[in-house]
Amino acid sequence: MIQPFRIDIPQSDLDDLTDRLSRTRWPNEVADAGTDYGFPLARLRELAEYWRTGYDWRAQEAALNELPHFTTEIDGQNIHFVHVRSTKPDALALILTHGWPGSFLEFLDVIEPLSRDFHLVIPSLPGYGFSGPTHERGWDILRVARAWAELMRRLGHRRYGAQGGDFGSAVSLTLGAVAPEQVVGVHVNYLPTAPDPDAGIALTQEEEARLDRVRQLMAARPPYQALQATTPQTLGYALTDSPVGQLAWIAERFAQWCDPRTPVGDERMLTDISLYWLTATAASSARLHRESPRQIPSCPVPLGVAVFAHDITQSVRPLAERLYDIRHWSEFERGGHFAAMEVPELFARDVRDFFLTRLAP
Known part of the structure; x- marks a missing residue:
């Protein structure tokens, strides 16, 4: 059964968030730390204070x-x-x-342009946001994809396209x-695209540089990924207990993965972080890193690829x-890992071009 849903966070949860933020126990920071030791203290205090005193969840809730x-x-x-x-x-x-x-918030700015030509279905991954936490093992990429196939069947969409980035890319494939x-x-x-010494393909200097970046990531697994893939519960x-902890954990990703020329604004970022906090899905969302295998099934359908200059890696x-x-x-030349939020006009145009032009009979 499909049921309408309305966002209505209890006021007690918002009051609790404000109270916790006001009682934050801050660590010290060495002089001139920059980002060498992690997310900068001054920037985090700025974000936390705005979250506590200036950010308006109710306004965002009404818009959503x-x-x-x-x-x-x-x-x-x-x-x-x-x-x-x-x-x-x-x-x-x-x-x-x-x-x-x-979260589903990634696509807010492309709903209007894309809905001119497409029916849009924008789900929250199991364990994320308003889908709520998962309660059993096995919610990996394959299981999510099968759930999406069932969702589209229930909605009456017999033929459709799929789009995604990050985990959304793996789910879509x-x-x-x-x-x-x-x-x-x-x-x-x-x-x-992982290095393949047996491919026997001559690559350009730029392509080799892209592979060097991949080799660096493979040699030194990012700390956030290692923790979420091994001890998501810990x-x-x-x-789940510290809003400033949740804030730092996600804000650092936005700071590192966005193109500095096209940053995601604090308001949108805080709405995304609020979604994780208010639904208590930090642990369940992290479990997807542990559950999902590195290899995904081969995708036989036509593929369109958009490569953004400041993404974690370039294909x-x-x-x-x-x-x-x-x-x-x-x-x-512009845009990073959160392309639909950073450069929505480029993102929407590329999606439309692929599905309406490249796939046209």
Whole structure:
């Protein structure tokens, strides 16, 4: 059963957040630390004070409630989603999937331009936000993709496209593998390409530089990823009990992964962080790093790729073409890991171009 959903955070939860922020126990910081030891103290105190005294969740809540929200239960798990229908009755449907530490909020600025041509389904990953925490093992990328296939079936979308970045990329590619008869194509804005010494492909200097970046990441696993992939429950105690801990954990990702020229504003970032805090999904969202395997099923459907200059890694096309049926490839000089929030106009245009032009009969 699909039910309408309205966001209504209890006032007691908002009062508790304000109280906790006012009682933060701050660590010291060495002189001239910069970012050498982690997220800077002065910046975090600034964000925490604005979250406590200036940020207005109720205003954000009211704006979000203008969207059509729904929930349904799939495979024993509550699933929250936004479903925006295009004014074109025969429009293609797209399912847009976020990653970590994002949320359905990533797509707010592209709903209007994309809904001119597409029906949009924007779910919250199981364990994230208003989908609520997961309660059992096994909610990996494959299980999420199967849940998405069932969600689209319930909504009556028999043929549709999929788009995603970060975990959303893996989910979208896997959705193409589990429902190839329904998925007309997949568009991603994050597609890691691992070095392959046996590929026998001559790469350009720029492509080799991109692979060097991948090798560096593989040699020294990012600390956040190592913790979430090994001890998400232990980490979850700190993040669920301390709003400043949750703030630092996510704000650091935005600071590192956004293009400095196209940063996500504090208001939008704090709304995203509030979503994690107010739904107590720090631990359950982190579990996706532990549950999901490094390898995902092969995706047989046409693929479109958007590469943004300041993403964590940039894809190498000759290596990607060995694995996927690539019909569309774009390189952008601006934008980072949160492309739909950073450069929504570029993002929306590329998605539209792939599904309406590159896949046209």
